[in-house]
Amino acid sequence: MAVTALLVDGLTVRFGSFRAIDDLSLAIDYGEVRAVIGPNGAGKTTLLDVISGITRPKEGRVIFDATGGSANVTFDVTTRSESAIARAGIRRKFQKPSVFEGLSVRQHIAIGADAGFRRRLDEPALEDRISEVMETVGLTEHADRLAGELGHGQKQWLEIGMVLASDPKVLMLDEPVAGLTDEETERTAALVRRLNRPDRAIVVVEHDMDFVERIADRVTVLHEGRTLFEGPMDKVRADAGVIEVYLGR
Ligand code: ADP
Numbered sequence: 001m002a003v004t005a006l007l008v009d010g011l012t013v014r015f016g017s018f019r020a021i022d023d024l025s026l027a028i029d030y031g032e033v034r035a036v037i038g039p040n041g042a043g044k045t046t047l048l049d050v051i052s053g054i055t056r057p058k059e060g061r062v063i064f065d066a067t068g069g070s071a072n073v074t075f076d077v078t079t080r081s082e083s084a085i086a087r088a089g090i091r092r093k094f095q096k097p098s099v100f101e102g103l104s105v106r107q108h109i110a111i112g113a114d115a116g117f118r119r120r121l122d123e124p125a126l127e128d129r130i131s132e133v134m135e136t137v138g139l140t141e142h143a144d145r146l147a148g149e150l151g152h153g154q155k156q157w158l159e160i161g162m163v164l165a166s167d168p169k170v171l172m173l174d175e176p177v178a179g180l181t182d183e184e185t186e187r188t189a190a191l192v193r194r195l196n197r198p199d200r201a202i203v204v205v206e207h208d209m210d211f212v213e214r215i216a217d218r219v220t221v222l223h224e225g226r227t228l229f230e231g232p233m234d235k236v237r238a239d240a241g242v243i244e245v246y247l248g249r
Contacts, residue, residue: 002029013058061076137158
């Protein structure tokens with residue numbers, strides 16, 4: 001049976017009297033790639049903000065089950081700090097690339113790897129991890145280039161690499177293909193599928209529906225802070241309600 005990585009339970013987030021998230025419940029399993037889609041203002045970013053500890057809900061919980069790792073704990077992320085959540089293995093790549101222009105690709109991945117472990121990895125293990133991550137994200141041949149010299153797609157992969165270097169249990173990607181070419185989008189889709197593992201949950205917010213179809217095992221469609229539909233992408237595309245509020249516009 002699938003193990004739930006994140007259980008969102010009765011979540012409500014208000015900004016003033018406005019409910020950005022409205023009594024939302026959903027479960028994301030280990031081993032799946034879950035896309036979260038929906039029109040602008042649906043609450044997608046707010047949901048990621050709650051899971052990362054940036055935004056506190058008015059009501060509800062988000063239970064994280066850190067199974068399989070050294071820290072075998074279940075806790076409510078809404079009671080924890082951003083840094084505690086990150087240390088527990090919930091990591092996020094934000095929408096806008098924010099690399100350090102003057103640092104090399106290798107240095108970026110090293111920063112990501114270091115940040116991921118409470119005890120520093122010894123040097124050979126760290127080097128192995130850096131090499132492995134650069135290979136995975138396709139930047140090995142650019143290891144010594146400065147991030148400022150990379151193209152937009154390469155910067156996105158570098159940021160995914162930084163997050164990946166910490167060996168996350170939950171990996172959240174916020175619009176990973178916004179502004180990418182078709183070929184870069186294709187490469188990113190293949191990368192996301194490569195990152196999928198039985199002991200990891202991947203959550204992707206994205207507007208590019210062809211990309212979503214390629215990567216997602218299941219799709220959650222949000223609308224006005226609630227789940228409008230949940231299922232595989234072919235069912236999502238065929239749903240009258242989803243077409244009305246999102247796909248058909
Ligand atoms: P999405 O990511 O799906 O486009 P968001 O989660 O960013 O949606 O926003 C959901 C709603 O909450 C929007 O109507 C947005 O204007 C509102 N909202 C988000 N953050 C704040 C905030 N800090 N203060 C007030 N309203 C906010």
